[in-house]
Amino acid sequence: xxxxxxxxxxxxxxxxxxxxxxxxxxxxxxxxxxxxxxxxxxxxxxxxxxxxxxxxxxxxxxxxxxxxxxxxxxxxxxxxxxxxxxxxxxxxxxxxxxxxxxxxxxxxxxxxxxxxxxxxxxxxxxxxxxxxxxxxxxxxxxxxxxxxxxxxxxxxxxxxxxxxxxxxxxxxxxxxxxxxxxxxxxxxxxxxxxxxxxxxxxxxxxxxxxxxxxxxxxxxxxxxxxxxxxxxxxxxxxxxxxxxxxxxxxxxxxxxxxxxxxxxxxxxxxxxxxxxxxxxxxxx
Ligand code: NAI
Numbered sequence: 001x002x003x004x005x006x007x008x009x010x011x012x013x014x015x016x017x018x019x020x021x022x023x024x025x026x027x028x029x030x031x032x033x034x035x036x037x038x039x040x041x042x043x044x045x046x047x048x049x050x051x052x053x054x055x056x057x058x059x060x061x062x063x064x065x066x067x068x069x070x071x072x073x074x075x076x077x078x079x080x081x082x083x084x085x086x087x088x089x090x091x092x093x094x095x096x097x098x099x100x101x102x103x104x105x106x107x108x109x110x111x112x113x114x115x116x117x118x119x120x121x122x123x124x125x126x127x128x129x130x131x132x133x134x135x136x137x138x139x140x141x142x143x144x145x146x147x148x149x150x151x152x153x154x155x156x157x158x159x160x161x162x163x164x165x166x167x168x169x170x171x172x173x174x175x176x177x178x179x180x181x182x183x184x185x186x187x188x189x190x191x192x193x194x195x196x197x198x199x200x201x202x203x204x205x206x207x208x209x210x211x212x213x214x215x216x217x218x219x220x221x222x223x224x225x226x227x228x229x230x231x232x233x234x235x236x237x238x239x240x241x242x243x244x245x246x247x248x249x250x251x252x253x254x255x256x257x258x259x260x261x262x263x264x265x266x267x268x269x270x271x272x273x274x275x276x277x278x279x280x281x282x283x284x
Contacts, residue, residue: 001111001162003170007032007086009077009100013236013274014117015089016042017145020049023070025174030072030079039073046071049146080107085170087139089117092242097121098129105130113163115139120186120194120243123156133158139167140187141176143235151176152187185250190243194256198244200228201259204279211279229279232262233272237279241266 004027008019011033019031019042033039050064072079077100080086086104090096097116104114113135116126127133138154151171155164164180171178181188200214209217215227232240241262248256265271265278272278 001084001113001166003084003113003166004028005083006030007077007080007083007108009033009080009086009088009104010090010117011035011038011042011073012089013143014141014145015087016045017143018087018089018117018141019071020046021141021145021174021176023067026070027174028070028072030074030083032074032077032079034075036075039075043071043073077103077107080104080112081109083108083112085113085115085167087115087117089141092119092121092239092246094121094125097126101126101136102129105132111135113137113166115167117141119190119239120246122185123154123183124158127156127158134160135163137163137167138183138187139171140189142189149177150189151178152189153178153180154183154187155180156183185247186243191247194240194243194247197228197232197240198256198259198262201232201262201279204229205259205261233278233280233282235272236274237262237265237271 006022006027007030008015009032011031015031019029022029031042047068050067053059054061054064086108088097088100090100097118101114108114116123116138117140118138123136123138127136130136133156137156137159138152140152140154142148142150153164153167153171168178179188186194203214204211211229215230218224218227241258244256244258248258269275270277273282276283
């Protein structure tokens with residue numbers, strides 16, 4: 001099955017980037033969000049990025065116009081009925097995801113594939129809310145989507161081989177690198193990366209060093225391209241906390257227990273780059 005038309009549910013940090021890379025690969029995209037402000041912000045961000053590419057001579061005006069023509073925005077999911085694949089990128093909560101998957105399964109054509117960009121949740125549990133578990137899987141992009149090459153492809157218990165193959169082919173077509181991984185909390189990257197970020201938050205909480213010093217040490221000493229606290233701010237501290245809580249709940253091991261400082265910052269609404277404040281202050 002060739003995927004020509006795609007849908008993206010959620011126009012936040014991840015959804016906007018996913019919609020952008022699909023349009024850049026020549027796919028027709030329907031981007032949907034319940035919040036019209038988020039939709040407008042995503043569209044503005046994507047167009048600005050293409051305008052910059054024109055100014056840098058990377059693409060010409062005709063390419064920019066062609067990409068813009070491929071991208072459509074909507075406040076409701078009815079447009080998903082013509083899509084071969086829909087990627088969900090909304091809040092990291094199993095109940096909410098199950099509800100939207102039920103709704104998408106009703107709207108989309110029978111053969112359409114439904115993918116979730118979840119950071120850690122069970123694909124099988126999301127799929128169980130529908131009657132099409134064979135055509136549901138995880139398609140996990142990384143932040144920032146336009147830059148990061150990896151897409152984890154995660155089949156659930158009942159995902160068919162043809163579904164996985166079609167998505168692997170699509171990932172390659174949009175210029176990304178697929179890695180197929182078995183379903184387990186946090187999959188591959190977040191299983192390893194999240195405890196590292198949480199440990200950095202604990203070190204910060206203990207007052208061992210400032211956020212700048214912790215990140216500097218990890219960049220210069222561990223060769224990381226970005227410090228763990230700056231990364232947490234970029235990902236969104238709410239997302240980091242949800243993933244850490246999920247790993248803790250599923251594995252039941254204290255090494256996954258979320259740092260108190262993460263909870264405090266989320267409770268205070270300091271979610272990182274997207275709210276202007278997290279471990280760093282972005283308003284300065
Ligand atoms: P976000 O908070 O930036 O955006 C979520 C968007 O979903 C918001 O615009 C919100 O209005 C919209 N939304 C919520 N409920 C909706 C509904 N029922 N219908 C339509 N739109 C709805 O979240 P973000 O960071 O983009 O995360 C989305 C998903 O991607 C989560 O599952 C997260 O775990 C995952 N993820 C996040 C990464 C990150 O670095 N932030 C990296 C990889 C995966």
